[in-house]
Amino acid sequence: MATKKFMFVNRKAPYGTVYALESLEVVLISAAFEQDVSLAFIDDGVYQITKGQNTDGIGQKNFSSTYKALGDYEIKKLYVEKESLEERGLTPDDLMDLVWEDEDDDWAEKPSIILVDRSEMTDVLADQEVILSF
Amino acid sequence: MALEVDGQSIELDEEGYLVDLSSWTPEVAKALAAEEDVELTDEHWDIINFLREYYEEYQIAPAVRVLTKAVGKRLGKDKGNSKYLYSLFPYGPGKQACKYAGLPKPTGCV
Numbered sequence: 001m002a003t004k005k006f007m008f009v010n011r012k013a014p015y016g017t018v019y020a021l022e023s024l025e026v027v028l029i030s031a032a033f034e035q036d037v038s039l040a041f042i043d044d045g046v047y048q049i050t051k052g053q054n055t056d057g058i059g060q061k062n063f064s065s066t067y068k069a070l071g072d073y074e075i076k077k078l079y080v081e082k083e084s085l086e087e088r089g090l091t092p093d094d095l096m097d098l099v100w101e102d103e104d105d106d107w108a109e110k111p112s113i114i115l116v117d118r119s120e121m122t123d124v125l126a127d128q129e130v131i132l133s134f
Numbered sequence: 135m136a137l138e139v140d141g142q143s144i145e146l147d148e149e150g151y152l153v154d155l156s157s158w159t160p161e162v163a164k165a166l167a168a169e170e171d172v173e174l175t176d177e178h179w180d181i182i183n184f185l186r187e188y189y190e191e192y193q194i195a196p197a198v199r200v201l202t203k204a205v206g207k208r209l210g211k212d213k214g215n216s217k218y219l220y221s222l223f224p225y226g227p228g229k230q231a232c233k234y235a236g237l238p239k240p241t242g243c244v
Contacts, residue, residue, distance in 0.1 A: 069192040
């Protein structure tokens with residue numbers, strides 16, 4: 001099967017709607033097809049990968065730790081839009097430390113988060129063959 | 135469906151996975167394996183314990199490919215291959231080992 005560049009665009013907060021969780025599940029399933037998968041976090045989507053999420057008060061499963069498994073699934077490109085962070089008073093330090101392990105480099109942990117500005121994000125999106133928006 | 139373990143009735147879904155993940159005990163794992171005529175060895179337990187730790191940390195059951203790679207890293211290259219895992223879990227390491235470990239069926243597993 002030919003490899004295509006797949007991008008999953010996440011624009012919504014993690015809870016309140018089912019979009020974030022559905023996106024994450026499709027991402028994990030898509031990894032089985034060995035495609036070139038990347039994710040984008042834009043607008044409220046940046047909240048999906050923030051540190052210290054706690055869902056006790058809303059009675060929903062906290063699935064934020066599942067993003068840490070993405071590296072195991074060979075998903076190593078998580079593009080985060082700088083402006084979306086700034087508009088929400090967030091900095092890269094507010095995001096989880098998401099990494100992948102390089103098997104060819106003695107399992108060294110390498111960062112998966114790639115910070116891009118809005119115009120760079122436009123270029124990344126333009127470069128994709130398949131885009132799925134959540 | 136239900137399974138009797140130590141006088142307790144453990145509820146299972148139509149495919150034999152635990153309905154309530156917190157009802158799992160090692161005895162439940164043995165009983166689930168016995169249903170399929172499998173006696174759990176230390177080698178089975180290595181995988182079952184690994185899966186439970188993985189679920190605890192990431193809140194998902196790993197895909198077989200991920201499991202295979204992680205087992206290779208943790209338990210050695212000779213065990214990190216599908217031949218070894220299938221020898222332990224002939225119905226498929228994802229499905230069968232996750233069942234015994236009391237996890238949901240792996241995401242994307244049909």
